[in-house]
Amino acid sequence: MMKEEFRSHASYSGQERFLTFPVFVFFIATVVALTLERTLETVSLKQMTEFAHLSAFIYGLSVGTFGLMGRQYLERRYGRNNYLVAMPYILPISFKTTFLGIYIRDALFYVVLLLVPATGGLLLAAPIVGYSYGSIGIFFSSILMTFMLGLSMSFLASVMYIRDLRWFGAFTAGVVALFVLHGAFALIPLDAIMPSLGMQMNLRPFPVDGPAAAVYAAVSLAAIASMTAIAYALVEVRISISSQSYANKLPAYYAKMHWLTGIKRALVAKEFVDLRRSGTIAKMSFSFVLPLLFLSFTAWFVNYGLAIPVGFNTVFYAAMVGFVGVMMYSWLNNIDLAEYYSLIPVTVPQLIKVRIAVFLALTLGISAFFVVGIALVNGEVQHLWLALIVMFVTSLYMVLVLAYLTGLRTNTFLFDTNILAKFSIMSFLPDVCLAILSFSLSTNWAIALLGLALVLSSMSVASLILYRGIESKWGKTSFDA
Amino acid sequence: MAAIEATDVIMDFGGMKALDRVSIKVETGDFYGFFGPNGAGKTTLIRIMTGQLEPTSGSVRVLDVDVVKEPLRVKELVGIVPEVESPPTYLTAYEYMYFVGKVRGIDSLDDRIDKWLTFFDLEGKKGTICKDMSKGMRQKLMLASAFIHEPKLLFMDEPFINLDPIYQKLLREYLEEYVAKGGTVFMASHILEISERLCNKLAIVNLGKVALQGRKEDLVQGGEDLERVFMRAIGGGLLRRPS
Numbered sequence: 001m002m003k004e005e006f007r008s009h010a011s012y013s014g015q016e017r018f019l020t021f022p023v024f025v026f027f028i029a030t031v032v033a034l035t036l037e038r039t040l041e042t043v044s045l046k047q048m049t050e051f052a053h054l055s056a057f058i059y060g061l062s063v064g065t066f067g068l069m070g071r072q073y074l075e076r077r078y079g080r081n082n083y084l085v086a087m088p089y090i091l092p093i094s095f096k097t098t099f100l101g102i103y104i105r106d107a108l109f110y111v112v113l114l115l116v117p118a119t120g121g122l123l124l125a126a127p128i129v130g131y132s133y134g135s136i137g138i139f140f141s142s143i144l145m146t147f148m149l150g151l152s153m154s155f156l157a158s159v160m161y162i163r164d165l166r167w168f169g170a171f172t173a174g175v176v177a178l179f180v181l182h183g184a185f186a187l188i189p190l191d192a193i194m195p196s197l198g199m200q201m202n203l204r205p206f207p208v209d210g211p212a213a214a215v216y217a218a219v220s221l222a223a224i225a226s227m228t229a230i231a232y233a234l235v236e237v238r239i240s241i242s243s244q245s246y247a248n249k250l251p252a253y254y255a256k257m258h259w260l261t262g263i264k265r266a267l268v269a270k271e272f273v274d275l276r277r278s279g280t281i282a283k284m285s286f287s288f289v290l291p292l293l294f295l296s297f298t299a300w301f302v303n304y305g306l307a308i309p310v311g312f313n314t315v316f317y318a319a320m321v322g323f324v325g326v327m328m329y330s331w332l333n334n335i336d337l338a339e340y341y342s343l344i345p346v347t348v349p350q351l352i353k354v355r356i357a358v359f360l361a362l363t364l365g366i367s368a369f370f371v372v373g374i375a376l377v378n379g380e381v382q383h384l385w386l387a388l389i390v391m392f393v394t395s396l397y398m399v400l401v402l403a404y405l406t407g408l409r410t411n412t413f414l415f416d417t418n419i420l421a422k423f424s425i426m427s428f429l430p431d432v433c434l435a436i437l438s439f440s441l442s443t444n445w446a447i448a449l450l451g452l453a454l455v456l457s458s459m460s461v462a463s464l465i466l467y468r469g470i471e472s473k474w475g476k477t478s479f480d481a
Numbered sequence: 482m483a484a485i486e487a488t489d490v491i492m493d494f495g496g497m498k499a500l501d502r503v504s505i506k507v508e509t510g511d512f513y514g515f516f517g518p519n520g521a522g523k524t525t526l527i528r529i530m531t532g533q534l535e536p537t538s539g540s541v542r543v544l545d546v547d548v549v550k551e552p553l554r555v556k557e558l559v560g561i562v563p564e565v566e567s568p569p570t571y572l573t574a575y576e577y578m579y580f581v582g583k584v585r586g587i588d589s590l591d592d593r594i595d596k597w598l599t600f601f602d603l604e605g606k607k608g609t610i611c612k613d614m615s616k617g618m619r620q621k622l623m624l625a626s627a628f629i630h631e632p633k634l635l636f637m638d639e640p641f642i643n644l645d646p647i648y649q650k651l652l653r654e655y656l657e658e659y660v661a662k663g664g665t666v667f668m669a670s671h672i673l674e675i676s677e678r679l680c681n682k683l684a685i686v687n688l689g690k691v692a693l694q695g696r697k698e699d700l701v702q703g704g705e706d707l708e709r710v711f712m713r714a715i716g717g718g719l720l721r722r723p724s
Contacts, residue, residue, distance in 0.1 A: 245608035250576040254583060266583035270572065277571040277610065336570045342533045343563060343627070344584050345556040478533055 001105040020417040022117035029121025034129060045205065049139075050190060053146045053197045056115070060150020063110045099235045103155055103228065107148065115144060135204045142203075145196035145220045152227035159231045195219040249273050263346060267354040274335050281362075284331045288363065291324045292370050314375040315452070316438035318387035321370055322394025323431055325363045329399050330410035332359060338408060342479040349471045351479075352403050356467075359399050367391050383441070386449075389456065390434065397459040400466040401426045407474045430459055482545065484509045484634050484665040485530060490539035492525050492689075499525045500536070501689040507667055507682070509633075512660045514680035514697075515669040516711055522689045523669040524564050524638055530667070531561050531636050544634055557585070560627035564638040564669075566619040568611040574598060574622050575607040581626045590629075597625035600655075601648070616643045624652065635659070637668040641675055653679060677707040685714040 006018075032039075039048070119140045126133060153175065160167040181187045191198030198216035202209040253269035260268055275281040295317070332355045341351060371391050375384045402410060405419050405426075433455045440448040485507035492500040500522045507513045517523050528534040530541055532552025541548040543555045568577050575594060582590040598604045601621035611619060620643040627635065635656075641649050653675055656666060670676045676683075677697070684694035693700060693714040701710050 243609075243613070246573050246610055248573055248575045248579070248608065250572065250579050254579075262586075263584050266580055269583075270569070270576075270580050273576065274569070274571045337567060339563075339565070339567045340569055342528075343531075343556070343561040343623075344581055345553045346584060347553060476535060 001101050002109060006109070018416070021420075022113055024417045024420070025114055026117035026121045026124075029118040030124050031121075033122045033125035033131070036129065046201070049200060050197065052139075052143060053190075053194055053200070056143045056146040057150040057194055059110070059114065060147040060152075061154045063106050063151055063154070096232060096235055100232060103151075103231075107151060110151075111144065111147065115140070115147060132204065138203045139200065142196045142200035145199070145217070145224065146194050148224045149194060149196060149220060149227075152224045152231070156227045156231040159234045159236075163234055163236060191216065195223065246277070249276070263350060264354055264357075267346065267351060268358060271332070271354060271358045275332075275358075275362075278335050280331055280335050284328055284362065285366070287331070288325055288328055288366060292321060292366075295320055295324060296370070296374060313438055313441060314371065314378055314380040314383045314387040315390055315441060316435055317374045318367075318371045318391035319394050319431065319434040319438060321367045321391050322396075322398055323427060325367060325395055326398040326402050326427075328363055329355065329359045329402050333408050333410045338479045340479075348408060348474045348477045348479060352407055352470055352474060353467075355408075356399055356403050360395065363395060364392065367395060386452070390438075390452065393456045393459050393463075394430070394434065397430065397463045397466075398427060400463045404466040404470055404473060407470075407477060408479070430455060482509055483507065483542070484511065485513075485541075485543050485667060487526070487530065487541045488539055490526065490529060490541060491537045492522070492529060492534070493537040498689050500529075502539070503686070503689070503691055505684055505691070505694065507665060509665050510660060510663055511682050512656070512666045512680045513668065514676045514683035515667065515686065516671075516673070516676070516683060516707075517669075517686035517692075518715055521686045521715075523686060526686070527561075527564075527636050527638050527667070527669055530555075531559060532556055558632060559634045559636055560630065560632040562623055562627045562635070562637040562640045566616060566623045566643065568619055568622050568626070570612045571610055573606075573608050573610050574603050574614070574618075577611065577622060578626055578629060582629050585630045587630060593629050597628055600651075601625050617645060617648075620644060621648065633663070634665045635667070637666065637670075639670055639672075640668065641670065641672050649675065673707045673711060677701070683707075685711055687715040 036048075119136060122131065122136050122139070123133065125131070126136060157168060157171055157175075160171050178188065178193050182190055182193060189198075191201060195216045199213045199220060200206070202213035202216065250269055250273050253272050254265060257265045257269050275284075338351065368388060368391065371387050372384065375381050375387060380387075401423060405423055434452070437448045437451040437455065440451070483506050485505065487503060487505045490500050490503045491498065503522070503526060505513075505515075505526075515523055515526070525534065529536045530543055530548060532548050532555045535549060535552075544558050546554050546558065548555050569580075572580060575598070578594040578597065579590055582593065587593065595604070598607060601624065603618065603621055603625065606614065606618060609618075611622065614622070620640075624640060627637075640652065644652060656679060660666060666679075668676065668680070680697055682694075682696055683700065685692045693710070697707075701707055
């Protein structure tokens with residue numbers, strides 16, 4: 001299973017490039033550790049630690065979606081990829097055993113992929129900045145527990161999702177409620193949700209309270225073990241062949257797209273049928289709206305909760321909306337296999353361009369709604385016209401960067417350090433420029449406006465170049481490459 | 482006129498030569514059988530001939546179109562039945578036919594869709610999404626979608642796989658009629674009994690090279706059947722049984 005997971009990831013970008021990913025993480029962790037002293041001038045060590053644990057928890061949650069993904073793999077049974085998760089069908093092995101195998105594989109694989117190299121980076125920096133190796137060991141242990149907590153919780157939620165949607169709804173609502181009680185109302189401490197954080201806070205480099213740390217560690221381990229045991233006991237993979245009959249919607253969608261011509265009309269209509277029937281539109285909306293709400297909450301919390309005059313305004317927010325939404329393009333590429341396109345007169349660039357158009361159709365309305373909302377809440381209606389332009393240009397630019405770099409295999413960029421680096425540079429530079437210029441709007445309106453006009457013009461020109469470049473970059477690629 | 486003309490085609494997958502100087506000529510009206518062991522290069526050649534894959538070197542012309550230069554044009558002209566039946570997960574049988582028809586620029590589709598769904602006994606599955614179909618149904622749908630634009634040339638990779646005996650017979654009869662009316666078929670298959678009845682020309686490929694090719698009556702002689710010719714061409718006498 002470990003080999004399968006490695007080869008699956010390496011198939012996106014090649015073994016060498018995939019193996020540079022942990023090296024990349026190691027390098028970043030070293031840089032973060034070396035510059036920690038400067039960072040601590042503005043952020044406390046406690047806040048940094050909480051942030052690290054929250055990130056590890058979310059990482060664990062995202063890794064542990066086996067239940068959902070496993071079902072998807074199995075349902076795509078006519079694809080070219082067969083996964084070991086399907087073993088129980090043909091070998092004398094139970095789903096429970098396979099499930100446990102996947103759980104252990106995910107835990108080991110993703111710890112080695114990210115947590116180990118990150119800790120390695122800290123260890124490298126330790127002698128230079130004077131950290132104790134013992135403290136780094138404690139940090140690794142606690143963050144490992146947090147990751148496992150997220151992973152176990154996610155596995156349990158996945159199992160519940162398959163068994164009974166009501167269980168799943170109640171469980172996720174409970175977890176969300178805990179975070180809301182902490183984040184919005186400060187009614188419960190974060191270490192009550194993540195006891196491993198409590199363990200860390202009672203050990204070096206924080207003031208040491210051995211018994212308290214031991215209790216937190218025991219509670220963490222018990223939570224991990226009990227959630228895993230419940231998931232193991234309840235796991236069941238149900239593959240249902242539905243006899244449901246569907247109304248033939250494609251002709252209606254095709255008729256609605258009368259303003260499009262040629263192949264594009266059929267391709268766009270099909271994308272909308274796929275989105276609707278696969279249930280992806282709901283998942284996409286959730287994964288788009290949630291970060292936007294989080295962003296709104298952060299902006300509000302920094303401005304009013306912490307009363308830090310950072311200057312988050314509607315224009316800044318509009319730029320961020322453009323950046324946050326880009327991953328929606330990835331969803332479009334993961335709905336279904338695309339091999340059948342190679343049998344009909346359609347090219348990869350045509351499909352990429354259609355998906356860009358569908359992405360814009362799906363996201364611009366929601367984005368505009370949020371930008372208008374934030375302008376009203378902040379009392380900045382006078383900035384709304386500018387914010388909407390910024391939102392539109394950044395959305396277009398970001399999706400074109402992503403589409404140009406990754407084509408129809410967007411997940412590639414997550415594990416190919418070469419593409420990841422290009423994507424980071426191409427998105428980070430305009431992001432920083434737009435953020436700085438938006439902050440300057442309140443102090444020097446004319447200069448900020450001129451700067452924004454320059455940056456937005458550059459992004460528009462770059463978008464045009466990227467759009468035209470899709471043909472030459474992806475024109476010779478086959479649909480199953 | 483040659484319907485297909487492949488000359489010195491080489492396909493190199495990072496040091497592994499899947500095809501090594503393969504040359505094949507198929508005349509209009511031929512039913513051309515393409516045979517070989519697993520991994521011999523049959524599917525690779527079909528993918529090259531249909532513009533799905535660019536060869537490392539060599540030239541391929543299909544219906545007088547250069548496949549390397551105009552792969553899209555070739556796909557417009559021909560019908561392709563792939564080795565793996567993989568219609569889109571979330572479209573119904575009717576919608577997939579409609580989608581393929583619209584991509585191919587056919588305006589009035591309903592009669593054609595009805596004709597082919599009825600032929601393959603899929604009219605009761607018009608509203609079933611491909612995910613919920615059996616392998617045989619999906620194979621029938623792939624065949625129906627390859628026929629919808631009534632192409633003059635069909636590329637078929639294992640078209641009889643997953644079909645029950647009734648539909649193997651129906652498909653065989655349809656293909657015989659199709660060729661009799663002037664159509665051309667290039668078919669890769671492991672089912673030698675059916676192929677022997679259909680093909681007038683054949684090639685046997687092994688380890689990426691053409692081991693044997695020509696007219697069926699010249700190759701299958703003296704009481705031999707296609708299976709024996711196949712075994713002789715690939716050195717099948719050396720094959721071992723598991724002990």
